[in-house]
Amino acid sequence: MNLFDISIPHMSRTVGQVPVWLDKAQAHADQRKFDVNVLLTARLAPDQWHFTRQIQAVVFGPLRLANVLRGQAPPDLLELEPTVAAVRACVAETREKLDRLRSEDFAGAEARVIPLPFLPGKGLQAPDFVQQFALPNFYFHAVTAYSILRHNGVDVGKSDFLAPLAIRDL
Known part of the structure; x- marks a missing residue:
C-alpha cells in the first residue's frame, strides 16, 4: 500500500x-x-x-498532501465565503480533483522529504508527514467542524461522520 492508498481515498471520503x-x-x-x-x-x-475556516482546512488538507507527495507546490489557500452555497461548491470541486488522482501518480513519494511551513528549514520524511501530521491534522479539523454543528444543536451523529460502511456478510 503506498502513501496515496493510506491517505487520499480516506480523506476524500470524509470530504x-x-x-x-x-x-x-x-x-x-x-x-x-x-x-x-x-x-x-x-x-x-x-x-x-469558525466552521467555514475548519472546512477550508478539510478541503485544503488532501489537496496539499496530494501535491507535496507528488513533488508539486501546495495549492494556494483560497478564502471561502461563509455561505452554504460557497462551501458546497468548494467541497464538490475538491472531490472532483481528488477523484482524478490515481495511486500510480504517487510513485516514489515515500522517498520525499516534506518541508514544514510552520518550521522553516525543517521537514519530515513523507511517510512520517502523512501519518504524524497530514492525517491527524485533517481529522482534527473535520471533527472540529462536525462538533461545531453538533454543539449548535444540529442532529448529526457518528454515522454522518463515518459515511456508509462497506459491511459484508460473514
Whole structure:
C-alpha cells in the first residue's frame, strides 16, 4: 500500500460527508427558522477557527498532501465565503480533483522529504508527514467542524461522520 492508498481515498471520503452535514444544518435552521449561514461563523472556543475556516482546512488538507507527495507546490489557500452555497461548491470541486488522482501518480513519494511551513528549514520524511501530521491534522479539523454543528444543536451523529460502511456478510 503506498502513501496515496493510506491517505487520499480516506480523506476524500470524509470530504464527501460535508454535504451531509450541511443538509442537516439546513434542516435544523429551517426547523428553528434562522439563516443557516449563521452556523458557518460559529466556533467551539474563541481561539478556534469558525466552521467555514475548519472546512477550508478539510478541503485544503488532501489537496496539499496530494501535491507535496507528488513533488508539486501546495495549492494556494483560497478564502471561502461563509455561505452554504460557497462551501458546497468548494467541497464538490475538491472531490472532483481528488477523484482524478490515481495511486500510480504517487510513485516514489515515500522517498520525499516534506518541508514544514510552520518550521522553516525543517521537514519530515513523507511517510512520517502523512501519518504524524497530514492525517491527524485533517481529522482534527473535520471533527472540529462536525462538533461545531453538533454543539449548535444540529442532529448529526457518528454515522454522518463515518459515511456508509462497506459491511459484508460473514
